[in-house]
Amino acid sequence: MGTHYPTEVEIAIIGGSAILAAFCIWRARQREFCDWSPSAPFHWEKKRAAMADLTANDVMVITDFDATITSGDSEQCHDLVGASQLLSAEFRKEFAPLLDWTTNAQIDGVPWWNEAHNLMLKYGMPPRPIIPRLVREAKMVPRPGALELLKSLELHDVPVLIVSAGITDVIEEFLRQHGALSENVTICSNRLNYDADSAPKSVSPEPPITSFTKEYAYSSASAFFAKHKDRKGIIQLGDSLTDVDPAKKVPYTNLISIGFLNARPDGRKHGDAFDAVVLGNQGSVQPVADLVEDIVSSKVGVSAAFKRALSMTGGFRRSTSSGSLM
Numbered sequence: 001m002g003t004h005y006p007t008e009v010e011i012a013i014i015g016g017s018a019i020l021a022a023f024c025i026w027r028a029r030q031r032e033f034c035d036w037s038p039s040a041p042f043h044w045e046k047k048r049a050a051m052a053d054l055t056a057n058d059v060m061v062i063t064d065f066d067a068t069i070t071s072g073d074s075e076q077c078h079d080l081v082g083a084s085q086l087l088s089a090e091f092r093k094e095f096a097p098l099l100d101w102t103t104n105a106q107i108d109g110v111p112w113w114n115e116a117h118n119l120m121l122k123y124g125m126p127p128r129p130i131i132p133r134l135v136r137e138a139k140m141v142p143r144p145g146a147l148e149l150l151k152s153l154e155l156h157d158v159p160v161l162i163v164s165a166g167i168t169d170v171i172e173e174f175l176r177q178h179g180a181l182s183e184n185v186t187i188c189s190n191r192l193n194y195d196a197d198s199a200p201k202s203v204s205p206e207p208p209i210t211s212f213t214k215e216y217a218y219s220s221a222s223a224f225f226a227k228h229k230d231r232k233g234i235i236q237l238g239d240s241l242t243d244v245d246p247a248k249k250v251p252y253t254n255l256i257s258i259g260f261l262n263a264r265p266d267g268r269k270h271g272d273a274f275d276a277v278v279l280g281n282q283g284s285v286q287p288v289a290d291l292v293e294d295i296v297s298s299k300v301g302v303s304a305a306f307k308r309a310l311s312m313t314g315g316f317r318r319s320t321s322s323g324s325l326m
């Protein structure tokens with residue numbers, strides 16, 4: 001039997017397979033390392049550069065809580081209360097249909113929150129003393145990098161407004177347990193009012209903060225916005241399309257938004273709504289942390305010191321891409 005020399009067709013097939021394999025490996029690595037992308041690269045870079053020109057004194061963060069500060073597959077505030085084995089069986093039985101999204105189509109929109117809160121008041125759930133354990137034992141974990149981001153914002157005294165359709169008491173407890181309930185954080189969500197009792201007596205505000213009514217944050221959190229009215233740069237974070245609503249009525253000069261797609265299969269709507277989209281339930285807040293780092297490193301104090309030093313040496317005016325030195 002003679003030696004077989006590969007034909008041109010076979011060489012082409014082998015070569016094509018090698019290129020395809022290399023492409024697949026490259027794609028896999030891209031997926032592994034690039035878990036976020038700008039919705040429109042030029043637009044993103046322009047906005048990001050404009051934000052980086054600001055200082056820590058010019059910006060505020062407005063963020064959603066569930067599946068944004070927490071990972072995409074974490075239990076969310078109402079699920080955590082409605083499904084907890086720590087609470088009474090009667091309450092859970094009546095609450096269960098609200099957590100079954102396949103059968104509760106008749107209760108949608110704002111009425112869902114009213115129904116959920118009415119059941120909590122009817123059964124006196126959750127008792128106040130149980131909330132720390134409720135949160136500790138729930139599958140509710142921070143998104144990768146979220147605690148570090150909150151720490152950085154605290155250190156640089158950047159105000160953070162959490163606008164959530166969840167439950168204030170749960171959010172506060174979660175942040176407390178992770179050492180992130182700092183003075184720069186304000187929570188605009190649904191608070192259980194306990195008076196001197198261990199059972200909640202009412203829920204405020206009325207009407208509740210829901211996924212469908214987040215644009216009312218400007219009036220619901222009016223004290224926050226009045227206090228920080230000179231901050232005209234907004235960094236906005238959220239995982240739902242309606243998480244861009246809280247800033248709708250806020251006067252601002254610069255706004256940049258980062259959306260968390262979590263496990264949703266189609267990111268097109270998020271690409272339209274947010275300036276950049278982070279992929280995956282465990283998608284890191286790194287793009288946000290990088291932006292914040294750029295902002296907090298453009299310190300007015302350092303800039304002023306430079307200006308003084310330059311003027312003492314008969315200096316000159318100049319501006320850099322970070323905009324802080326002039």
Ligand SMILES: [Mg+2]
Nearest residue numbers: 064066067239
């Ligand atoms: Mg959310």
